[in-house]
Amino acid sequence: MRRIKEKKTEVSNAVVKRLPRYYRYLTELIKQNKLRISSTELSKLMGVTASQIRQDLNCFGGFGQQGYGYNVTYLHGKISELLGTDEGYRAVIVGAGNLGRALASSRMFDKRGISCVALFDTDEKLIGTSFYGKPIYSIKALKEYCLENNVDIAVLTVPKDAAFEMASLLSQCVKGIWNFANTELNPEEFPVIVENIHIADSLMTLCYEIRNEHSEEEI
Amino acid sequence: MRRIKEKKTEVSNAVVKRLPRYYRYLTELIKQNKLRISSTELSKLMGVTASQIRQDLNCFGGFGQQGYGYNVTYLHGKISELLGTDEGYRAVIVGAGNLGRALASSRMFDKRGISCVALFDTDEKLIGTSFYGKPIYSIKALKEYCLENNVDIAVLTVPKDAAFEMASLLSQCVKGIWNFANTELNPEEFPVIVENIHIADSLMTLCYEIRNEHSEEEI
DNA sequence: TAGATTGTTAATCGATTAACAATC
DNA sequence: TAGATTGTTAATCGATTAACAATC
Numbered sequence: 001m002r003r004i005k006e007k008k009t010e011v012s013n014a015v016v017k018r019l020p021r022y023y024r025y026l027t028e029l030i031k032q033n034k035l036r037i038s039s040t041e042l043s044k045l046m047g048v049t050a051s052q053i054r055q056d057l058n059c060f061g062g063f064g065q066q067g068y069g070y071n072v073t074y075l076h077g078k079i080s081e082l083l084g085t086d087e088g089y090r091a092v093i094v095g096a097g098n099l100g101r102a103l104a105s106s107r108m109f110d111k112r113g114i115s116c117v118a119l120f121d122t123d124e125k126l127i128g129t130s131f132y133g134k135p136i137y138s139i140k141a142l143k144e145y146c147l148e149n150n151v152d153i154a155v156l157t158v159p160k161d162a163a164f165e166m167a168s169l170l171s172q173c174v175k176g177i178w179n180f181a182n183t184e185l186n187p188e189e190f191p192v193i194v195e196n197i198h199i200a201d202s203l204m205t206l207c208y209e210i211r212n213e214h215s216e217e218e219i
Numbered sequence: 220m221r222r223i224k225e226k227k228t229e230v231s232n233a234v235v236k237r238l239p240r241y242y243r244y245l246t247e248l249i250k251q252n253k254l255r256i257s258s259t260e261l262s263k264l265m266g267v268t269a270s271q272i273r274q275d276l277n278c279f280g281g282f283g284q285q286g287y288g289y290n291v292t293y294l295h296g297k298i299s300e301l302l303g304t305d306e307g308y309r310a311v312i313v314g315a316g317n318l319g320r321a322l323a324s325s326r327m328f329d330k331r332g333i334s335c336v337a338l339f340d341t342d343e344k345l346i347g348t349s350f351y352g353k354p355i356y357s358i359k360a361l362k363e364y365c366l367e368n369n370v371d372i373a374v375l376t377v378p379k380d381a382a383f384e385m386a387s388l389l390s391q392c393v394k395g396i397w398n399f400a401n402t403e404l405n406p407e408e409f410p411v412i413v414e415n416i417h418i419a420d421s422l423m424t425l426c427y428e429i430r431n432e433h434s435e436e437e438i
Numbered sequence: 439t440a441g442a443t444t445g446t447t448a449a450t451c452g453a454t455t456a457a458c459a460a461t462c
Numbered sequence: 463t464a465g466a467t468t469g470t471t472a473a474t475c476g477a478t479t480a481a482c483a484a485t486c
Contacts, residue, residue: 014477016427020420024403038443047405050443051479058445066444067486083423084430102321108419114426152429153422176429178422184243186266193432195425199416200327201239203372203397204302206414207333208235210371210395211303213412233453257467269467270455277469285468286462 011059018056019079021046026076038069085113090150092174094166095157096121096136099180103155105132117149139166146173156181167194230278237275238298240265245295257288304332309369311393313385314376315340315355318399322374324351336368358385365392375400386413 025046029037043050057063057070063078064070080086091109093100096119109116119136121127127138137145145151154170156163156179163181167190170177176193179185187194244265248256262269276282276289282297283289299305310328312319315338328335338355340346346357356364364370373389375382375398382400386409389396395412398404406413 012477017420017424019427020417020423023423024417024420040443049479051481052477054444055446055478062445064444065486066484067442069443082427082430084426085423087426087430089426089429098321098324102317105317108422112419112423112426114422153425175432176425178425188266193425193428195421195428197418197421198239198243199418200331201236201243202414202416203327203333204239204242204304204331205236206372206395206397206412207303207306207308207331208238208301209412209414210308211301211306213394231453259467268455270457271453273468274454274470281469283468284462285460286466288467 015056015059019083022053022056023076023079023083026072026079029072030076034072036069036071037075039064041069080113083112087113087152089114089152091116091153091155091178092142092146092151093119093134093155093157094139094142094170095119095159095181096123096126096131097157100155100157101131103157104134114153116155117151118145120145143169143173146170152176153178234275234278238302241272241275242295242298242302245291245298248291249295253291255288255290256294258283260288299332302331306332306371308333308371310335310372310374310397311361311365311370312338312353312374312376313358313361313389314338314378315342315345315350316376319374319376320350322376323353333372335374336370337364339364362388362392365389371395372397 025042039050039053043053046053054064057075060078060082063075091114093104093116096104100119100121104116104119116134118134119131120139120142121136122139126136129136146154151173152175154174154177156166156170156177158166158181160182163179163183163185167177167179167185171190171192174192176195177185177190179194179196180199182198182200184196184198185194244261258269258272262272265272273283276294279297279301282294310333312323312335315323319338319340323335323338335353337353338350339358339361340355341358345355348355365373370392371394373393373396375385375389375396377385377400379401382398382402382404385400386396386398386404390409390411393411395414396404396409398413398415399418401417401419403415403417404413
């Protein structure tokens, strides 16, 4: 029998949510042919403290070198690994409406080592066609397709009312659901990883800030 | 001379970012004809503590009543107000690509009291046409249009390279920029409210979790 | 070696939770 | 009135920052 758990006292959610941002900045630095960077320099670029950067990275092990800083390519590689970009994850988009198609046409997946392999919909007019080189299949074929093709991730862009049922089905054939449907899927109810995304929440935050900025002046 | 500031010791960002979620749950409760709700009941529904709900709401004043709880419609109205849904904000979409059109076709804006009035692009083939009843204009007309039509919000869905220049222009004619471009606009550099949104970050978080869930088993 | 910068511990800060008096 | 539940203060918890010894 092996050891019980790897997790080094379980990395906090706050840290995990910052990883993609590090990933983006490091990708940019590589493009600029930057070879090394210190936590202080990166902190200025990103608008965070150097302490936070060192603390964050050390949750996963020592990626830097005293007196030198961090090797940009090496660090980028390590963070990519943490985020699973080298796992060759495969994704499908469930719901070929405007949002589903916008996601399908973006280079977001490719850039992160994920293959977006197909779309699924109920619309007979769409089934059998393709979009940006990706086939659109009937939702009836979804489960079988995912199991046979080792699909890891389902991007859920169906109408609210269909979301729960679809998530139940997907729980049986994928590892994670990226949910754009305008309803929250309670992660406890599904035996897979669920990430709910509510784009409009950020729009409302923006409105809150606009409103507050301007009401201050009136007082 | 009036008082210096309204702000009741400035509501924390953590609280503000939770408001849209309360808003969504309350909208749902109204649909279900629920008249009143206690913080305990709502906490179970949302998977947070009752303490947090009461604490959050009290940043903005007493919306409840001892011994009774919260009137759903009243509370929904108060939160709507905080989020500016009754301000009649007007938005334009800058960039009529797949994402821009997906946003333009969604009911997200209407549902939150925001009028999405037009799209802008550089593509001559699109200029002069309309999409979901919204006109598509040349980006050359952007500034003048925003000023003349009292546009409050610009949704930025242009390619990365054009984002900075566009944001500088928009700073002169709108109150807030909702930035989907794959680059971060430093809010300090622009004299308007900027909300950067990186959809793919949430996808990467999902990948991180999938990867960690499954690697645990191997140990 | 001297200088730089990490890794890591300890101190601080802020956010969350618990508790309960106020009051409907 | 008695019961329920808020508003609010105090206690706890966790996350961020500061400091510095380790070391490249």
